[in-house]
Amino acid sequence: MSHFVAKLYAGKSVVITGGASGIGYAMAREFGLHGAGVVLASRSGDRLDAAARRLRALGVRCETAVCDVRNEDEVARAVELTLDHFGAVDVLVNNAAANFWSPAETMSARSFRTVVDIDLLGTFHCTRAVVPHMIEQQSGVVLNIVVTDPHRGFPYFAHAAAAKAGVLGLTTTWAREWGRHGIRVNAIAPGPTPSEGALSGMAVGRPDLPPSFERHAQRVPLGRLARPEDTAAAALFLCSDAAAYITGVNLAVDGGVSLPVPTSELPYGTGVPADVAPTEVPAGSG
Ligand SMILES: NC(=O)c1ccc[n+]([C@@H]2O[C@H](COP(=O)([O-])OP(=O)(O)OC[C@H]3O[C@@H](n4cnc5c(N)ncnc54)[C@H](OP(=O)(O)O)[C@@H]3O)[C@@H](O)[C@H]2O)c1
Numbered sequence: 001m002s003h004f005v006a007k008l009y010a011g012k013s014v015v016i017t018g019g020a021s022g023i024g025y026a027m028a029r030e031f032g033l034h035g036a037g038v039v040l041a042s043r044s045g046d047r048l049d050a051a052a053r054r055l056r057a058l059g060v061r062c063e064t065a066v067c068d069v070r071n072e073d074e075v076a077r078a079v080e081l082t083l084d085h086f087g088a089v090d091v092l093v094n095n096a097a098a099n100f101w102s103p104a105e106t107m108s109a110r111s112f113r114t115v116v117d118i119d120l121l122g123t124f125h126c127t128r129a130v131v132p133h134m135i136e137q138q139s140g141v142v143l144n145i146v147v148t149d150p151h152r153g154f155p156y157f158a159h160a161a162a163a164k165a166g167v168l169g170l171t172t173t174w175a176r177e178w179g180r181h182g183i184r185v186n187a188i189a190p191g192p193t194p195s196e197g198a199l200s201g202m203a204v205g206r207p208d209l210p211p212s213f214e215r216h217a218q219r220v221p222l223g224r225l226a227r228p229e230d231t232a233a234a235a236l237f238l239c240s241d242a243a244a245y246i247t248g249v250n251l252a253v254d255g256g257v258s259l260p261v262p263t264s265e266l267p268y269g270t271g272v273p274a275d276v277a278p279t280e281v282p283a284g285s286g
Contacts, residue, residue, distance in 0.1 A: 002033070004236055010035035013086030014239075015078065017041045017069050017126055018096030020051035022195030023145065026228030027093055027235045032060030034236060037086040041067040041078045041126075042096055069096050069122030072129070079129045088137060089130045091239045094123040094167070095145040097160070099201040104158040115159035120166040127170070131178065139182040141239045144171050145231070146250060148189040148258035168250055175248030184247040186238050191226035191254025192216050222255035 014031045018024040019040035032038045032055055040048050040062065048064035055062040063085050065078035082089050098118045102111055127142055134140025146164045147154065154161035168187060175185040192198070194213045202213075217225045234253045237243055252258050 002030075003233060004034055004240075006034060008034040008236065008240055012090040013037045013039070013082055013088055014091040014093065015039045015041060015082050015089055015126070015130065016093040016095055017067075017122065019093070020044070020047040020064075022197050023190055023193060023228045023231050024093070024095040025051055026232040027095065028062070029055060029058065029060065030229070030232040030236055031091070031239075032062060033058060036091070037061040037063070039063045039065055039078065039082045039085070041065040041069070041075075043068050069126055070117045072125050075125045075129045079126075079133070083133065089133055089140065091141045091143065092126060092130045093143045093145065093235065093239075094126055096122055097145070097163075099157060099160045099198070101156050101202050102159070103156060107158055112159045112162070116163045116166070119160065119163035120170075123167050123170060127174065131174075131183065134183050135178070135181045140184075142174065142183065142185040143235055143239055144168075144185070144187040146171075146187045146189050148191075148250075148252050148254060152258070171250065172248045179247055184243070186243075186247060187250040188231055188234050188238065189250055189252045189254060189258070190231040191220065191252070191257050193226040193228060193231070195228065216257075220255040220257045221259065224255065226254060 009031055012035070014028075014036045016024050016028045016031070016038060019028040019038065020042050024040070028038045028040055028051070038055070038060060040051055041064075042048060043066065045066045048066065052062045052064050063081060065081050067074040067078040069075060079089060096118060098115050100111070123144055130140070131142070144167050146167050147160065171185050171187045178185065192213055199213070213225055217223070230253050234251055238246065238251060
């Protein structure tokens with residue numbers, strides 16, 4: 001059951017890079033089920049076709065664009081396709097990303113550049129391609145999918161840490177530049193989500209290491225890993241008129257795991273024992 005009214009995105013079009021898998025697919029599904037026409041843009045035509053078939057079977061109006069976000073011409077064609085089919089680009093979700101485990105001291109410049117090119121430059125290309133249309137229509141929403149970790153360090157993923165920190169810089173900068181055109185720019189930082197892409201990216205170069213996602217769940221105050229649907233629900237909210245006065249934020253959808261002191265590290269554990277009575281509020285404390 002949805003938390004949102006069925007026609008929340010009726011008449012809107014949403015472009016989602018990397019929308020054929022994982023978190024991107026969950027967002028495409030939710031935008032589509034709430035009335036949006038969605039365009040999935042990524043590299044693998046087979047994967048796009050399979051995702052589009054699944055979405056259309058659910059009644060979602062869906063188009064696909066084979067597109068590498070590093071290639072400005074392919075991005076421009078994806079935007080043209082969206083305009084041809086839906087007449088506007090109301091929402092752009094910059095979700096496409098690459099990631100793989102790599103110790104910083106042996107990370108090659110090529111690895112670093114690959115991730116920065118996809119995550120950061122790709123976000124620039126896509127946004128740069130849609131924003132003139134948004135300025136013309138004096139409305140639009142750009143949503144960047146980032147990570148919370150750049151602020152705290154993202155060990156073994158220096159390329160992604162640098163790229164996503166850059167995307168956060170773009171998020172606030174664009175929010176300030178384009179607010180006067182009715183364009184909002186926000187970010188979502190999903191918590192660890194065991195998508196196929198994330199699991200295989202963590203395993204690169206570490207065949208000996210089982211994915212550590214399940215261990216990670218123990219550090220999440222809300223007690224479980226993230227699901228793609230968690231990010232999708234937040235995206236629906238942030239891109240809707242319910243968030244009309246919200247721009248430039250990075251919304252952590254991570255069960256609290258990025259809070260400065262994880263609950264599990266507090267000396268008194270994760271909660272108050274059942275047999276401890278609530279303390280009286282000391283007199284004079286308000
Ligand atoms: N999963 C997590 O734990 C987690 C946590 C925090 C943030 N995130 C972020 O959430 C987003 C989605 O991640 P996910 O876990 O759902 O991973 P995913 O399933 O691997 O999704 C990545 C998508 O990006 C596309 N892509 C990759 N390179 C591309 C390129 N050059 N041009 C166009 N599309 C490209 C891929 O499709 P093709 O290969 O077919 O191009 C794929 O559909 C990413 O931005 C990621 O950084 C994920």
